[in-house]
Amino acid sequence: MLQRFFILCSGADSELLATCSKGERNKYAGIGATVFFTAVMAFIASSYALFTVFDNVYTAVFFGVIWGLLIFNLDRFIVSTIKKRDSFKNELLQAAPRIVLAIIIAIVISKPLEMKIFEKEINQVLLEQKNELTLANKEQLALQYTPKVDALNEKISALKDEVDTKETETNALYDTYISEAEGTAGTKLLGKGPVYAEKREKHDAALAELQALKLANKEKIADLETQIATLDAEYARVVDTSQPIIDGYDGLMARITALDALPWLPSFFIFLLFLAIETSPIIAKLLAPKGEYDIKLEEAESILASWVAQKMAQRALITTTDREMNQQIYEDLKGEEELYGYKKKKAAELLRLQADTFHDIQVKGLE
Known part of the structure; x- marks a missing residue:
């Protein structure tokens, strides 16, 4: 079986x-x-x-x-x-x-x-490719967010520099009026005279401006830091959203590519x-x-081919013979007077019927 x-x-x-x-x-x-x-x-x-x-x-x-x-x-x-x-x-x-x-x-x-x-070697190659894709994906996404974050950090640095500059100026005014009071600079008169009062007044005004500047810049820096935190959170969210796509990089084409590596x-x-x-x-x-099977198969095919060729030749011969016989029969019928007269009679009857039909149609059209 x-x-x-x-x-x-x-x-x-x-x-x-x-x-x-x-x-x-x-x-x-x-x-x-x-x-x-x-x-x-x-x-x-x-x-x-x-x-x-x-x-x-x-x-x-x-x-x-x-x-x-x-x-x-x-x-x-x-x-x-x-x-x-x-x-x-x-x-x-x-x-x-x-x-x-x-x-x-x-x-x-x-x-x-x-x-x-x-499979194990392909999985290792896919793991390395996934890691490379993860790093490349983070770098590409970072290109969208890093310039914005850097611009915000520059604004924060500028605000801090502004406060530091104002604080340096205020400290300098402080040193000036203290030196005037001690008599080590300015008029070099010990004590708190009119010049001291003037310099003290400038310092106090600068100190008030410094406090106001610190408060204003602190609010601006807090707002900028909030924007940076929002961008960082959005970046992390986009990375987390795209990571499953990379983790799913395990299809047929990916494995064939890994196999080629x-x-x-x-x-x-x-x-x-x-x-x-x-x-x-x-x-x-x-x-x-x-072998024996091939010989018998060839013989069977040969018999079939011969039989088909013989049948085709017979059909061709029959067709030729029939055509020649029909040709001879119609040639012989040409000389038959009786057949000629009968066919002439029928043709005349047919012509009369056609003429009568045509006449009736024309009359109906005139009514």
């Missing part, structure tokens, strides 16, 4: 193969088994690839079954349409398009399994393995000698 199933997978004519030797049946059962297990590998590979896309087991298995059946049908078609001929060059030429198709299929079914085999040699050998699996039925048919 298993042998019959694999023979069915090979695309061979089971009735014709049943008349062949056991070894011939085993050969085609082996080819069919290769076709079947290639489809199984395609199902596994496509299911895993689709699982990374849909993240749903049932959806991945459903479409994986469809893909596996498609690959099975293609492989079965490829193997069944390669006919053994007496010339290996002709066989190779016949198989060339099918080999190209097999290479494409091998690439398609090997890539998902490569991603599964190298790994050394190419292991992936290449895995590809060669699947290429060998995919092309093995074709190679087996090309390298296998012409």
Whole structure:
């Protein structure tokens, strides 16, 4: 039963193969088994690839079954349409398009399994790429907020510098009137005279201005710091909002890109393995000698071709003969006086009927 199933997978004519030797049946059962297990590998590979896309087991298995059946049908078609001929060059030429198709299929079914085999290494590459994307994202977002924050900090620094300058001026006035009182500068008269009072008055006025300036600038600085805090909070919110997008950078294309970042040699050998699996039925048919099944199949095709050619020739001959006979019959009928008179009579009756009908129509049109 298993042998019959694999023979069915090979695309061979089971009735014709049943008349062949056991070894011939085993050969085609082996080819069919290769076709079947290639489809199984395609199902596994496509299911895993689709699982990374849909993240749903049932959806991945459903479409994986469809893909596996498609690959099975293609492989079965490829193997069944390669006919053994007496010339290996002709066989190779016949198989060339099918080999190209097999290479494409091998690439398609090997890539998902490569991603599964190298999953840990791919995860490491994806982690590094996510970290790079996170840093790049923060830098890009910072370009939008940093100039605003720097401008606000410059305004704060200017307000603080303004207070410091005023405070320096006030301290200088303080030192002046103290020195005047001590007699170490100015008039150099010890005591609190008119000059001292004048300088003390200037200092007190400057001190009042300093206090007012500190209060006003403190409010301005608090407002600017509030704006900076708002920008920092907005920046943090935007970073948190965009981070899940980076964390979700784990799709099929991302994994294929990460796989390409790994050394190419292991992936290449895995590809060669699947290429060998995919092309093995074709190679087996090309390298296998012409067997009993191939001879019988060629004979059956030859019989069918001969029968079709014979039928076509007979139909062409019948058509030619019938045409010649009809030509001769109508030539002979030309000389029949009775037939001529009968046809003339009928033609005259037809003309009279046409004339009467035309007359009736014209009369009705005048009424």
